[in-house]
Amino acid sequence: MKIDVQSLDTFNQLAHEGAQEATRSMTQMTGIEATVEVTRISLVDRKDIGEELGNDAEFVGVQFGFDGALTGETVLIFEREQSAAIVEALVPGGMADESMAQSSVKEIGNIMMSGFIDGWAEHLGTSIEHTPPSYIERQGKDVLPEGPETDEHDQVFVFRSEIQWEGEDVSFYIYMLPEYTPLTELMAEHGSSGTDAIPIKKLAAFNQMNREGTRRAAENVEMMSGIETEAEVSQISFAPIEDVPKRFGKETHVGTAVEFTGAPSGFLLVLFDEQSAITVAEGLMPVDMDSDELTDQHKAAIEELGNIMTSGFVDGWANVLQRSVEHTPPRLVHDMGQAIIDPLAAQLGQHQRHAFMIDSTMKTEELEFESKIHALPNEQELRKALDDLDVDRADQTEADADRLF
Amino acid sequence: MAEVLIADDSEFMRNLLREILEEDHNIIGEVENGVEAVEMFKEEEPDLVMMDIVMPIRDGIEATDEIKTEYPNSNVIMCTSVGQEEKMKEAVKAGADGYITKPFQKPSVIEAIQDVVPS
Amino acid sequence: MKIYDGSESGDSEETTPERIKVGIAEYEVTADGATLTTSGLGSCVGVALYDEHSGAAGLVHVMLPVADEVDDGKPAKFADTGTELLIEELESIGANKRGIEAKIAGGSDMLDFSEGGSGIGDRNVEQVKETLSDHNISLAGEDVGGDHGRSVRLQATTGDLVVKSANRQDRTL
Numbered sequence: 001m002k003i004d005v006q007s008l009d010t011f012n013q014l015a016h017e018g019a020q021e022a023t024r025s026m027t028q029m030t031g032i033e034a035t036v037e038v039t040r041i042s043l044v045d046r047k048d049i050g051e052e053l054g055n056d057a058e059f060v061g062v063q064f065g066f067d068g069a070l071t072g073e074t075v076l077i078f079e080r081e082q083s084a085a086i087v088e089a090l091v092p093g094g095m096a097d098e099s100m101a102q103s104s105v106k107e108i109g110n111i112m113m114s115g116f117i118d119g120w121a122e123h124l125g126t127s128i129e130h131t132p133p134s135y136i137e138r139q140g141k142d143v144l145p146e147g148p149e150t151d152e153h154d155q156v157f158v159f160r161s162e163i164q165w166e167g168e169d170v171s172f173y174i175y176m177l178p179e180y181t182p183l184t185e186l187m188a189e190h191g192s193s194g195t196d197a198i199p200i201k202k203l204a205a206f207n208q209m210n211r212e213g214t215r216r217a218a219e220n221v222e223m224m225s226g227i228e229t230e231a232e233v234s235q236i237s238f239a240p241i242e243d244v245p246k247r248f249g250k251e252t253h254v255g256t257a258v259e260f261t262g263a264p265s266g267f268l269l270v271l272f273d274e275q276s277a278i279t280v281a282e283g284l285m286p287v288d289m290d291s292d293e294l295t296d297q298h299k300a301a302i303e304e305l306g307n308i309m310t311s312g313f314v315d316g317w318a319n320v321l322q323r324s325v326e327h328t329p330p331r332l333v334h335d336m337g338q339a340i341i342d343p344l345a346a347q348l349g350q351h352q353r354h355a356f357m358i359d360s361t362m363k364t365e366e367l368e369f370e371s372k373i374h375a376l377p378n379e380q381e382l383r384k385a386l387d388d389l390d391v392d393r394a395d396q397t398e399a400d401a402d403r404l405f
Numbered sequence: 406m407a408e409v410l411i412a413d414d415s416e417f418m419r420n421l422l423r424e425i426l427e428e429d430h431n432i433i434g435e436v437e438n439g440v441e442a443v444e445m446f447k448e449e450e451p452d453l454v455m456m457d458i459v460m461p462i463r464d465g466i467e468a469t470d471e472i473k474t475e476y477p478n479s480n481v482i483m484c485t486s487v488g489q490e491e492k493m494k495e496a497v498k499a500g501a502d503g504y505i506t507k508p509f510q511k512p513s514v515i516e517a518i519q520d521v522v523p524s
Numbered sequence: 525m526k527i528y529d530g531s532e533s534g535d536s537e538e539t540t541p542e543r544i545k546v547g548i549a550e551y552e553v554t555a556d557g558a559t560l561t562t563s564g565l566g567s568c569v570g571v572a573l574y575d576e577h578s579g580a581a582g583l584v585h586v587m588l589p590v591a592d593e594v595d596d597g598k599p600a601k602f603a604d605t606g607t608e609l610l611i612e613e614l615e616s617i618g619a620n621k622r623g624i625e626a627k628i629a630g631g632s633d634m635l636d637f638s639e640g641g642s643g644i645g646d647r648n649v650e651q652v653k654e655t656l657s658d659h660n661i662s663l664a665g666e667d668v669g670g671d672h673g674r675s676v677r678l679q680a681t682t683g684d685l686v687v688k689s690a691n692r693q694d695r696t697l
Contacts, residue, residue, distance in 0.1 A: 037547065166544065224508045242549035242587055242601055250563050250675060252690050259637040267637070284417070286424065304417040307459070308507050311486035324491035329414055329461050331635060335690050338564025339673020342548065343635040346567050346587050346644045353596045399490035401504040404497050 002197035005379065007187040008041060008238045009354055011159075015039045018119040019161035019174050022076070022112035029108060030089035033166035038243045042158050043200075043207055044235040049158060049177070050141035051233045051361065059143040061172075062109030063136050066117055068128035069186060072178035073145040074116070075136065076109045082165075082172060106135045116174060124186070148179040155204045157183055202386045203236065205394040209320055210234040210375075212397045213313040214360035217270075217373060220312045224305060225283030227364055229371075234360040241355045244345040244376065248337030254294060256306025256330035257344065260314055263323055263388070264381030267344040268314065269374045270306040270330075271337070276369045277302055299332055306330045313360075313373055316397030321388060344376055352379045407522045410449065411435045412442035412465060413457040413484070418507070422455055422484070425511050429524070439463030446472050446479070453522050456501070458485040458492065466492070466499050473500030480521050484509075546570075546583050549601035551610050553582035554680050555617045563675035565630035567645035569652050569668070570676045571607050572627045573661070574683035575619035581680035584610045589647040603651035611659055626656050627665040627678075627685040627697045634671040645669065665697030 016039035023034050053059070061077035078086065087094040087104045094100045110133045121128040136143060147156045159176040184200055191197060214231040221229045254277035255270045272280060274294060281298035284305060291298070307330045318325040333340050348355060358375040377385075409430045413419050414437045423432055433449050436442050438460045446454060454472065456465040469481045482503035483496045493504055502521045505514060544552045546562040554560060560583040562570050567587075574581045586606040591599065599605035615621060628649065636643035642650075649668045656663060667674065667687045677686040685697040 035545075035547075164545075220508050223510075242547075242598070245548055245564060245566075245568075248564070257635050286421075300415070300417045304415040307415065308486040311459075311488060311507075315488040318489035318491060322491065324489050324495070327459060328637065329459055333635065335566075335634065336564050336673040336675065339566035339632070339690075340635065342564065342566035342568045342587065343632070343644060346648075347637065349588055350644075399488055399493055401488075401493050401506060404490075404493050405502070405504050 001184045001188055001200050002191070003184060003187045003200055004191040004197040005354060005383075007191035009240075010190050011187060012039055012041050012238060012240070014120055014123050015041070015159040015161060015176065017123075018116040019163060021115035021119050022174060023163050025111050025115045026086070026108060029111065030086055032086065032089055034163050035166065037162045037164045037171070038239065038246050039159065039161040040237045040239040040243065040247075042160065042235045042237040043155050043203055044158055044233070045207070045211070046147045046154050046156050048233040048235065049147050049156065050144040050175070053141045053143065053173075055140035058137070058139055060105055060135070060137045061143065062106055062113065062133040063145060064113055064117070064133050065131040066128050067130070068121070069124050069126040069182065070120065070128055070178045071182050072148055072176065074113060074174065074176040075144060076113055076116075076172070076174050077136075077143050078105070078172040080137075102135050106133055109133055113174075116176075144175055145177060147177050155207060156180060196383055198383055198386050202389050202391060205389060205391045206386060207234060207236055209316050209394055209397055210236070210313075210358050210360060212395070213316040214362060214373060216316065216397070217309040217312040217360070218362040220308050221280065221305065221362065221371065224308070225280050227280060227283050227367065227369060229362050229364050229369070232361040232363050234358070237357050237359065238354060239357070241345050241349040241353055244355050244357060245338045245342040248341050250336050250338065252335065253337045253340060254299075254302060254334045255332075255340075256303055256310065257333055257340070258310050258327040258330050260325050260327040262318065262325035263321055263385045264377040266348065266375060266377035266381070268310050268327065268376075269333075269340065269344070269372075270309045271333075271340070271372045271374065272302070273370065276371060279367060279369050280305065280371070294334065299334070303330050303332045306332075309371075309373065313375070315399070317385070319397050319399050320390075320393050321385060322393075341374075348376055348378060354379060356382055406431055407452040407518070407524070408433045408449070410442065410445055410451040410454045412437075412439070412454060412460070412468065414438060414460045415457075418457070422514075425514050426455075426518075429515075430518075437461075439465055439468030442468045443471050446476070450476070450479075453480045453482065453518065455484045456481050458483060458487050458496070466495050466501075469496065469501050470499040482517055482521055484514075546585050548585050549587055549598055549606075551582060551584035551600045551606065551613065553580065553610070553613045553617055555580050557681040560678040560680065561676065565674045565676065566632055566634055567630070567636065567643065567648060569603060569628055569630040569645075569648045570674075571610060571652055572629075572676065572678040572685045573610055573614050573619075573624050574627070574678070574680070575614060575623045576625075576683060577620060577623045578618040579680065580614050580617050580619035581678055581683065582610045582614045583676070583678050586648060586652070588644070589651040603648045604655050607652050607655040608659070611661065621659065621661070624661050625664040625683065626661050627683075628652055628663065629667045629674050629676045629685065629687045629697070631668040632670050632672055632674070634673070667695055667697060
């Protein structure tokens, strides 16, 4: 099965418009102004679905099944505190009554999600039935449905829209998890069947290579800093290029950026939040600095760590594809997240309207520590690299120097 | 005790290598790119160069190639974060005598040096 | 059961919350003194226009210099078409072109890997200035270049543009 950039774009736009429709319904009912910030399609390991929601935040919302041209599950979720504002807007005093609160959430969810699903059906010129909504209330990623059964790679496409309230730093989310086969068939149908199509199997294999790369980068962090680090997630997403920086907020990040060339070329970032940067830099340094501020020594340590993590990540591509991927020396960055990404997205944006973005996360259990790797490959070159990818070699990510020296 | 030149653009890495090597070897200099590495090599003719690959101005493979062409008996160990087979082959072609991937543990560095310049 | 009538297609221009966020490749205008904000400008440029007489104000967050290079029907994404669009929109809510003043921020050269020539940040700034000058709009203030990110807040009641950076004091243009 092959999909092309055109069909990815079409489906991303459908999800985005569906989310806009749903948001307009909510605004009409509650007077709460909200806008759909970002919609993206990701290919992700089934067990990693919703990892970005964490484990602790409490969510309430509604869940539907849908059936027809597309089959699967979709949910609309609010953080619990936000749902209160919505309930109050709908039914003043409604939060005092638990069952009233639940039925309000259910009702608004129902109306919003009908708008979401109807948009899809209309565009696809077919009908999509949906089940009555059920009210859900769970913590973190458990709020999402498990995701449909899939093929041997156990990866699924997830559509995710983030909707933000005007003037507030709060968001709610729509997730749609369609069954793999009907979705990919539909996407293949809606593609331009040109030469730029990507076999989904290769995309999935590429995802697994990146998971391996993340694991290696995590090992490097652990070896250098002594912080036990686990690779958590690796996924590949597709979105309009201008949506790429939007995913990074105003929070200050520290890390490194490189440009890589070869197959493919593009940009790679290793980012830490400020606290994680200090934690890991302290771990790297032979002498304890015990500083709450990020010092120049910390930055030098981060720079080298970023360098090593970058290599750990892209070496796998080079070894599987049997060619070399060069990267520039790392440049240290310490700025607002979005401002770090936008120059990179803009440089790619001179030649492409959309971007594939590879996101990996690594964490540790004991400490407040998180690190992310983001790669932004040139779209055409990525397609070419995937074309050349020999799926049977996808596990050959490591090279053995001892064999050559 | 070998005379060692360290070529790495990362101050952090140079310090780390210095700490590991200082005990048994004489570090005659630290440089930050391939051009400086070649220049200093010509001046000092050390027994061993610990050479990074990804460096500004000129990379470590090119620098190794030049050193090895002019001084076939010199010793160069690549000491790099790059773990790509194609790069390793390029390093072999340039004449490198060893290849250590970062991050490394102290024993592996000592062992690699022992292989190249036995004490 | 749809209860919306489908008649609304625009974004939130018909209502006027106090504070309106402008995303990348988006713009907003206000005639009622709302505060327009946009954050995380790296090489992107925030163009703020203000007409004192009518009180109309607008903000656009552009990403690339010229639409010609990758035309994709998103005028607010580009410095040339985005600036033009904002001028038109400001006029459509009552501004007189001769009264409009501009203030700009952003266009940093952080993480520019392009070799030789000027980077995207510089080119964005140059293009915005050129388009403004083509329309005879004067530049009343700028905070551009450097190697850091910026967030801006346009107070439509006064035309003040407050520029925030991660490691620097706020500046008001």
